[in-house]
Amino acid sequence: MRIALGLFFVCFGLFGWLGQLISGLHYSLAQRLSLQEKSEGTDPLFRLAERNAARWDSFVLWTLPVAGVLMLFNHPWWPYVALVAGGIHLDAGGRELAKSLSLNKGGVRIGAPKDWQIAKIFLSGLVLIGLVTIAYALWAISNTADGRLGFTAAVSLRTLVSLLLATCGLNPGTYLC
Secondary structure, eight states, X not given: OHHHHHHXXXXXXXXXXXXXXXXXXXXXXXXXXXXXXXXXXXXXXXXXHHHHHHHHHXXXXXXXXXXXXXXXXXXXXXXXXXXXHHHHHHHHHHHHHHHHHHHHHTTOOBSOHHHXXXXXXXXXXXXXXXXXXXXXXXXXXXXXXXXXXXXXXHHHHHHHHHHHHHHTTXXXXXXXX
């Protein structure tokens, strides 16, 4: 199961990451490659939002193919990287689906109906991939020798949470024991 999911994560993850990288760097090329909706069927504000979202996604979506590679090599860190990747994909798919549904319902042109149907399927797939990734990573963590995070992993996760809190302008010492 780990190998099959690892291969899927590498292939799907690279496809998504490269697609968003192209969309973020060269939007008209992404439109010609059918990675983004054509300008005629979309509102300019929607295109701007999509371009900026693609730039952000190209910064964070690399996590799924990295998790896949770590899974293929059975590296001890794969479950933790997969948790991050799963969370990112769950959030991205759900948020983009909610945003697009709201914009469409509000009368904003978000593309041709056929393209919108494909987008709904793809975004729902991102949510599913995120949930499966998180569930499998949690299962793998719970099936370690003692069922707990190792000391090094716990210290590294604490450091990661501290950095996240500090980035948000919060004092990590207030929130972490």
